[in-house]
Amino acid sequence: xxxxxxxxxxxxxxxxxxxxxxxxxxxxxxxxxxxxxxxxxxxxxxxxxxxxxxxxxxxxxxxxxxxxxxxxxxxxxxxxxxxxxxxxxxxxxxxxxxxxxxxxxxxxxxxxxxxxxxxxxxxxxxxxxxxxxxxxxxxxxxxxxxxxxxxxxxxxxxxxxxxxxxxxxxxxxxxxxxxxxxxxxxxxxxxxxxxxxxxxxxxxxxxxxxxxxxxxxxxxxxxxxxxxxxxxxxxxxxxxxxxxxxxxxxxxxxxxxxxxxxxxxxxxxxxxxxxxxxxxxxxxxxxxxxxxxxxxxxxxxxxxxxxxxxxxxxxxxxxxxxxxxxxxxxxxxxxxxxxxxxxxxxxxxxxxxxxxxxxxxxxxxxxxxxxxxxxxxxxxxxxxxxxxxxxxxxxxxxxxxxxxxxxxxxxxxxxxxxxxxxxxxxxxxxxxxxxxxxxxxxxxxxxxxxxxxxxxxxxxxxxxxxxxxxxxxxxxxxxxxxxxxxxxxxxxxxxxxxxxxxxxxxxxxxxxxx
Numbered sequence: 001x002x003x004x005x006x007x008x009x010x011x012x013x014x015x016x017x018x019x020x021x022x023x024x025x026x027x028x029x030x031x032x033x034x035x036x037x038x039x040x041x042x043x044x045x046x047x048x049x050x051x052x053x054x055x056x057x058x059x060x061x062x063x064x065x066x067x068x069x070x071x072x073x074x075x076x077x078x079x080x081x082x083x084x085x086x087x088x089x090x091x092x093x094x095x096x097x098x099x100x101x102x103x104x105x106x107x108x109x110x111x112x113x114x115x116x117x118x119x120x121x122x123x124x125x126x127x128x129x130x131x132x133x134x135x136x137x138x139x140x141x142x143x144x145x146x147x148x149x150x151x152x153x154x155x156x157x158x159x160x161x162x163x164x165x166x167x168x169x170x171x172x173x174x175x176x177x178x179x180x181x182x183x184x185x186x187x188x189x190x191x192x193x194x195x196x197x198x199x200x201x202x203x204x205x206x207x208x209x210x211x212x213x214x215x216x217x218x219x220x221x222x223x224x225x226x227x228x229x230x231x232x233x234x235x236x237x238x239x240x241x242x243x244x245x246x247x248x249x250x251x252x253x254x255x256x257x258x259x260x261x262x263x264x265x266x267x268x269x270x271x272x273x274x275x276x277x278x279x280x281x282x283x284x285x286x287x288x289x290x291x292x293x294x295x296x297x298x299x300x301x302x303x304x305x306x307x308x309x310x311x312x313x314x315x316x317x318x319x320x321x322x323x324x325x326x327x328x329x330x331x332x333x334x335x336x337x338x339x340x341x342x343x344x345x346x347x348x349x350x351x352x353x354x355x356x357x358x359x360x361x362x363x364x365x366x367x368x369x370x371x372x373x374x375x376x377x378x379x380x381x382x383x384x385x386x387x388x389x390x391x392x393x394x395x396x397x398x399x400x401x402x403x404x405x406x407x408x409x410x411x412x413x414x415x416x417x418x419x420x421x422x423x424x425x426x427x428x429x430x431x432x433x434x435x436x437x438x439x440x441x442x443x444x445x446x447x448x449x450x451x452x453x454x455x456x457x458x459x460x461x462x463x464x465x466x467x468x469x470x471x472x473x474x475x476x477x478x479x480x481x482x483x484x485x486x487x488x489x490x491x492x493x494x495x496x497x498x499x500x501x502x503x504x505x506x507x508x509x510x511x512x513x514x
Contacts, residue, residue: 053388202268
C-alpha cells in the first residue's frame with residue numbers, strides 16, 4: 001500500500017465521505033487513490049477559495065470533518081480566507097496539502113514555500129515524512145480538527161511519502177468529549193441577582209436544545225438574550241425561540257447591551273467591535289458591567305445552559321416564534337422589500353447561507369416566522385464565503401433546499417463555485433443582491449472619518465463601470481439565471497428556481513443603501 005492509499009483508507013475509516021479538491025502534480029497519487037476508492041467522493045473546485053469554503057459549509061451541516069486537497073503552499077494560500085472563516089466557525093476541516101518530494105526540497109523549486117508556517121496560522125499541523133507515517137498522521141489530523149478550538153488542521157504530504165510503498169491505514173482516534181462547564185452555579189447567582197443581565201449565545205448555543213434552555217431562563221428571570229453577530233449555524237423559524245443577533249454596527253450593539261450589569265458569554269467570545277474607530281471603544285461590554293463565562297468555545301455549552309435553566313427556571317417554558325410570513329410586496333425591488341419576498345416563500349427545512357452584508361439588514365425580521373431553517377453566516381468576516389459554503393452545504397444535505405443570499409461584490413471573489421454546483425447538480429438557489437457597489441465600504445468610509453470624500457462617488461467602491469452581468473456569468477458555468485428588478489419578478493424567479501432541480505441564480509437588482 002502506498003502512502004496515498006493509506007491516507008485515503010484512514011480518512012474513509014474515520015467516516016470521511018467527501019474530499020473537496022483542487023490538486024496539482026504533487027497530489028497525483030492521492031488523486032489516483034481517490035478515483036479508485038468508491039467510499040470517498042471527490043468534488044472538484046476551480047479555485048482554492050471555492051474548495052475551502054465548501055469544506056466549511058459541509059462541516060457546518062454534518063458536524064464531521066470537511067476535507068480539502070490543495071496544491072503546495074500557494075494553493076493553501078489561495079484558500080486561506082475561507083479557512084479563516086472556517087476557523088472562526090469552529091468547523092472541523094482537514095487540509096491535505098501536497099508538498100515537494102523530501103529530496104527535492106533542497107533545490108528551492110519555483111513552488112517551494114514554507115507551508116508549515118502558513119498552515120500554523122490556522123491550527124494544528126502534521127507533516128508526514130515517510131509512507132509509514134501517513135496513516136497515523138492522517139488519523140491525528142482528523143482528531144485534531146475535531147478537538148481543536150479552531151477546528152482547522154493540516155496534513156502536509158510530501159510527494160514521495162505519497163507515492164512510495166510501505167503505508168498502512170490507521171484507526172480513527174476517538175475525539176475528546178467537550179469539557180463541562182464549572183461556572184453554572186456562579187452564573188445562576190448572577191441570573192437570580194435581579195440586576196440587568198444579558199446572555200450572549202454562540203457556537204452550539206445557537207441550536208435548538210440550547211436556544212430552548214436559554215429562552216426558559218429569559219422567560220423566568222427577564223435575562224436578555226442575544227446571538228453572536230455572525231453565528232456558524234443558527235436554527236430559527238416558527239416553533240423555535242427567536243433570538244436577536246448582536247448588531248454589526250457598534251452603536252447598535254451598544255444600544256442592545258446598554259443598561260446591563262452582567263454580560264454572560266455562552267459559547268461565544270466577549271463582544272467587541274469588528275474594527276477600531278478613532279475615539280471609540282473597542283470593548284462592547286458596558287462600562288461598569290461584569291463579564292462572566294458560562295461556557296467557552298470548546299466546552300459543552302448546551303449541557304451548561306440546560307443545567308442552568310433547570311436551576312433557575314425549573315417550571316418555565318420557552319417563548320417560541322409563531323408561524324408568520326410577510327405579505328408579498330409589489331413594485332420596485334428595494335433593500336426594504338426583497339427580504340419580504342424571501343420570508344414569504346422560504347421553503348421548509350431550508351439552509352440559508354447569508355452573505356448579504358449591507359443589503360440584508362431586514363432579513364432576520366422577514367424570516368423569523370418562516371418554516372424552520374438553518375442560517376450559516378459570515379463567521380470570520382472574510383468575504384467570498386457565500387457561494388462556496390452553499391456548495392458544501394448542498395453536498396452535505398442533498399435533500400434540503402439551499403438558499404444563498406449573496407452580496408454582489410463578495411460573489412465575485414469565489415464565483416467559480418457556481419461551476420461546481422452545476423457539475424454536481426446541487427440544489428442551490430443563489431440570489432445576488434446586486435446594488436453595483438461595495439456599500440459596506442461606503443459605510444465604513446463615513447464611520448472611520450477618513451477625510452472629506454463622498455462615498456457614493458469614489459471609484460474604489462463602485463461596481464457599475466462596467467456593470468457585472470451575473471446572468472451571463474452563471475449561464476457560462478452551466479447555471480440557469482434570470483434578472484429581477486421588481487418584487488413580483490423576484491417572487492416569480494425565486495419560485496421557479498426552487499421548483500427546478502439543480503442550481504439556479506437570480507440577479508436581484510436593488511439600489512445601494514448609501
